[in-house]
Structures are given as C-alpha cells and as structure tokens.
Amino acid sequence: MTTIEHEVLDLNNPAPELPPSSSLTARGVSAWFGDHKVLERVNLDMPAGEVTALIGPSGCGKSTFLRILNRMHELVPSATLSGTIALDGDDIYRGDIPVTEMRRRIGMVFQKPNPFPAMTVSENVIAGLKLSGVKATKSDRRDLVESCLQRAGLWNEVKNRLGAAGGALSGGQQQRLCIARALAVKPSVLLMDEPCSALDPTSTRRIEETIAEIAHEVTIVIVTHNMQQAHRVSNTAAFFLAGEGEPGHIVESGDTETLFTNPADPRTLDYVNGRFG
C-alpha cells in the first residue's frame, strides 16, 4: 500500500523546476494542401537539449514541417499529412494527450512578432497560463514574468514598463516578448520559424544570444535563411530542397559543422555557400 501511494505522489509532483527538454522524431512525414503534395517522406531526429536548424530555399516546406511538429498544420482546412511525429517516443497525433496540451509542450515563435496588442507586457508573458486555464497566485505570476523576461533577454529593457502595451515595443523587443511568452508555459520544445527575418542586425544578435542561453533547457528547432546564423546557433542541421513542381524533401541532415564544411551532397555545399537558392 504505502509503496503505491509513494509512487503516485512521485508521479504527481515531478520535483525539478524546469521540465527536462524532450526529443522530437519525425518518421516518413509527408504533407499536402488539398491535392498539392509539399513534403515527401521526411525523417529527422531533433535531439533533446540541442538546437536543430532547418535550412533550404523558399517554398520547400520548412514552415509546413515545423507546423506539423506542433499540430498547427491541421488549422489549414485543406491540409492533410502522413507519417509520425514522436515527442520523447510518444506519437503526438495518435496519443491520448489533447492537442492543446501538445501545443503547450511544443511552443512556437513566429516569423512576424505577434504579441497581443491589447495586453500589457506582463499580461503578454502570462497569457499562456490564462489560455490553458492554469491558476497561479499573484506572486507566482510576478516571479514567472520576471524569470521569463530574464531568460528571453528582455528584462532589463522592460522592467520599468511592464504595464505598457505589448504593441508599443520595438520589433526586436516584441519578438523577445513572444519568446518569453512561449517560455512561460514551460514547453519542452520551442519551434522558431525565421524569428529574425523581420528584425535588424542588433535585435537578431540579441535573439541569437537568447537562443544560446535557453538551448540547454529547451530543445529548439529553428528555420532560418541566414547561413551564418544556422552555423552559429545550431548543433544539428537539415537541408530541405524541392525540385521543380515536386514536394520538398531532406537532402541531408546531421551534425551542423559537417553539413557546412564537408557535406555528402554537392547541392548542400552549393546552398550553404550561397551558390543557389
């Protein structure tokens, strides 16, 4: 009896402050919009606690792949897919975990910063708690706002205007606010779709620093068109390519350093050196 109770208690109170980051595995993932196939049997391992970069020319399906990873793909009415995505070995599409809980565990930062303009900076950070119905005391919320803004590298810039509207920040600050907002629901994976493409070089650098700081506690998958950025921030990389009128697929993937300096496929070498795309 006592042992069982003990076990139940352990399950209900996983002690660590931050959830351990998780691995994501894609197996045979294809995707369609209507009859238009845009991804062809993609296999990719995104290891826990590492940064995986997705690179490749426009239109080859990187965003589609990313949105399949947290079940945003299905929001497009005509969208379908096949294959499996596993979070720490559990299928995210066929398991018992509801889609809202899945999206909470696998957070996302978008290309265009999208803070909630009617909410203040603090309210934006804790918006995810309210959205997923998590109750928290006032002091818990205050601590969460501070720690998430710290981790997103924004605290020093906004600590004196936590009550300002989220839309009143600069583009780079808005994007870091979105990162803080995503971190506040304690995801174990964070997906980023060209998070710096709308930003100036200084803001881009701040976000890269942020990625480096949070990488050990949350698995990151980032789409980027900036080769230097992919090289700088990632441990693993995958090169996507779509032939004329064909769905996108992964040409090669693996260790970032190898992919950039000594790739197996000549097309990868051409792409990372800016010779096509």
Added chain:
Amino acid sequence: MQVIDPSIALEGTTPIEEERVRPVTRRTGADRAFRLTTFGAGTLTLVLMGVIGLFLLVRSWSAISAAGLSFFTTSAWQPDGGAFGIAAVLLGTFLIAFVALGFAVPLAAGGALFITDYAPSKIKTPLVWLVDLLAAVPSLIYGLWGRAYLQPKIIPISEWISTHLGFIPFLKAKPGAGFAASTFIAGVVVALMVLPICTAVMREVFSQAPAGEKEGALALGGTRWGVVRDVVLPFGRGGMVGASMLGLGRALGETIAVTLIISPTFDITRLTHPLETGGNSIASLIALRFSESSSFGISALMAAGLALFVITLLVNAVASLVVSRSRSGASTEI
C-alpha cells in the same frame, strides 16, 4: 565640406531661378465621369437630408412655437386641447429599443462568433445567407407574426419574470395588470428585425481579427474560446459598440411592427413597467394619428418626426464614427 550655394555658383552672373514644377496626372474621360458621378451622388444624399430636415422644421414650426420647451416635458398628446409633448413617446421609443438591443446584441455577437470562429466552413455561407434573409422579411410580417404567434408565447414568460424577479421595481406588475401588447413584446419582435444588421457588422469585424495573433494564442495551448476571449473580442470591441448603435438606429425608427403590437399609452408609470400592457413610440404615434389629425395636429406630429429624425441621425453618426475608429485592420505593428 564645402557648401555650394546655387545662387552664387556662377560668380558674376545673375542667380538662376530654379524651375519648379508639380507633376500632374492628366485625368482620362472615364476618370472624370466617374468622379463627377460619385461626387454627384454624395452631394445628392447630403442635399436630400437637408431638404427633409428643413421640410420637417418648416411644417412643424407652428406646433413648436406654440409648445415651446414644454414639448419635451409634456407626456400627453392632445394638440387640439393645447397639451402635447414627446416625453412619453420618446421614453417609450427608447424602452422598446433597449429591450430589442438587450436581446439582439448578445444573440448577434454569439451568432457572429459562431460564424467566424466555430462553424465548419461548409455551413458558414448558408448561415450568413440565412441571417441576411431575416432582413428581407417586411416589418409588417414581423408585426403580424409577433402579434398572432409570438405574443401568446411571451405572455407566460412575462408573468414568470414578474413573479420571480418582481423584487426589481420596474419588473413588478400591478395586481390584475395584463401582459399583452407590452413594450417587452414589441422589443422582442424589434430584436429580430435588428438582428441581421448587428450580426452582419459584428461578423465583418470579427473576421478581420489578425490571424497572426490567433495562431499565437493557439500555439500557447489556447482553446477556441481562449482565442475568442483574448484575441477576437478585444479586437472587435469597437465594432460591437458600433453594430449595437446601428441596431439602435433601426430600432428607434421601427414603425409598423410596433404599431401592430403595442396598446398605446401616455402614462409614464405604465411605460416604465415594460412587462405590462401598454407602450408607445414616436413612429407608431405618427402612424396612428396622422390620418385623423387637424392641420395643427399634423404640425405637432411633424415636430415629433423631426425629433426622431435628429435622434436617429445622431445615433447613426456616432455608430459609424465608432466603427471606423475601432481597431479593425490594425494588428501588431513592427
């Protein structure tokens, strides 16, 4: 760095005058015709409004000058007996409109949200079409249907409200009072008539809620309701106020349906008990009295019409101001 002043660039010569031009785009014939037509149509509308206002003012002048300010404070309507004013009918008009909005606004908001954020895309178009069809039903039909079909169904509800919520003074009915032909029933019928316009405007506003913010909310683990609460409703607030005021403008002027349902009263106490028999409105007063009035009586009715005209004009102006000022279209700026 050396600054070159153009006027002394050529030493010893007279300063050269720069040739300044403002490039003009020459209008084509079609362009000019289109401009003229739209300008003409716009002006015509304004002129028409002015003419109507002026007409009402001129025709009502003898009554207005006879009644003076008492026109706004008298509740009886006996122009030929010398005592007439819009206190009661104006109150009745607003009471019917408020009852109507009380039902129409929540229904319209719910319906519009269902159409934009919940309904599967297959039934969206039929739903929009169905709601718009409500607007095509003539108000006379609403009035007849409301009186013959709806009224017997509403009376028990009125009774129930009066007994169970009677602790709120204006909902308590006098012993023996009837519940037919009341402000409440007229309001319910008018609600159905303003529902389409309110729903259409709200649907339009809600459908413009920024997709990026909605996806942001979903990506945080939000439910559909969470998205509506945190993105769609804050975005659509101004539009909802505007839609309600457009509905108010309609409700204030509704004539035939109200005339068919209410039993006219000028008694303020009865008017302020909306569940009880008896209501009134400016429009139904005019409709009922016009054919049997003396020329002075008609002048008095014109004055009441002028008041309604000014009020609906103001309400609609404020409504369109609110709709255009609302955040529709503006999402997060970078």
